[in-house]
Amino acid sequence: MYKTGVKLLFVSKEGGRHTIKELEVETSLTLNSEKDFRSGDNSDIIATDSQKNTVYILSKQYGVESPEQFALVLANHFIKQYSWVVRARVDISENSWSRIIDRQGAEHNHAFTSGSPTGATRTAQVILHRSGEPKITAGIRGLTVLKTTQSAFVDFVDDEYRSLPDMHERVFSTVVTADWEYKTKNMDFDKAYRVVESCILEVFGGPAKTGIYSPSVQQTQFLTQQLIFKKLPQVMSVKMSMPNRHYFNVDFAKFKMPGLREKEGAGQVLLPVDKPSGMISSTLKRDSQKSKL
Numbered sequence: 001m002y003k004t005g006v007k008l009l010f011v012s013k014e015g016g017r018h019t020i021k022e023l024e025v026e027t028s029l030t031l032n033s034e035k036d037f038r039s040g041d042n043s044d045i046i047a048t049d050s051q052k053n054t055v056y057i058l059s060k061q062y063g064v065e066s067p068e069q070f071a072l073v074l075a076n077h078f079i080k081q082y083s084w085v086v087r088a089r090v091d092i093s094e095n096s097w098s099r100i101i102d103r104q105g106a107e108h109n110h111a112f113t114s115g116s117p118t119g120a121t122r123t124a125q126v127i128l129h130r131s132g133e134p135k136i137t138a139g140i141r142g143l144t145v146l147k148t149t150q151s152a153f154v155d156f157v158d159d160e161y162r163s164l165p166d167m168h169e170r171v172f173s174t175v176v177t178a179d180w181e182y183k184t185k186n187m188d189f190d191k192a193y194r195v196v197e198s199c200i201l202e203v204f205g206g207p208a209k210t211g212i213y214s215p216s217v218q219q220t221q222f223l224t225q226q227l228i229f230k231k232l233p234q235v236m237s238v239k240m241s242m243p244n245r246h247y248f249n250v251d252f253a254k255f256k257m258p259g260l261r262e263k264e265g266a267g268q269v270l271l272p273v274d275k276p277s278g279m280i281s282s283t284l285k286r287d288s289q290k291s292k293l
Contacts, residue, residue: 029085140200153167171270
């Protein structure tokens, strides 16, 4: 049984610089009995309304440092509070806020604008079994990126079903979904999230002046996973999914207009095509350094 869509805004006003965390929480509890299903005995059921209230009460009592930290607080509470709960799962997504910048370029102490700098959504999950250690997973959703060069896709299978030509120069755009598992609960989860986000952007974009060449989405994923392992030894595995957001050249050959490509400001015009799209997914585990595709 689980409770979804529990929303809260946690505000910390310690000192002159306030902080906020806006979360949406889902709690899921597994019991050691089936009597509610088999005989209609509800005596072991923790109502989902009680689960909702628990989210609010524990956020008030313990605060919200990070989605991972708060998910650990909730999961541990459910296991300790109810002896018949054998598994607690807590999923949290964060609606990010950024500080407003004033005229002097300083970050505001208590005024914010909605959204992260990248537009992505942060997620966290904790799964705790009564007899085990917590499994802590963090994630990123909706990180949309695009680059106009330094991307190709060539030398793939050429048979009677192929119609796509080799593309030595193409626009590369995707929406990154990533999940990574930690092997410890004693760390700065906020800092680790920012490191993963920066790894994704670094491998995708490369140096500002020159960029970085991508022969395929697959290679970009693998290099990103390796960089995350290098910068975060606490990460055990990284799963990534990246669809191709296609942009195809508009065919101007049929137009007989003279000087079509010679006007001031002339450039490349492409047609966004969101469906159908290919999805590339992989999981890299630190212990094997082999990708599970």
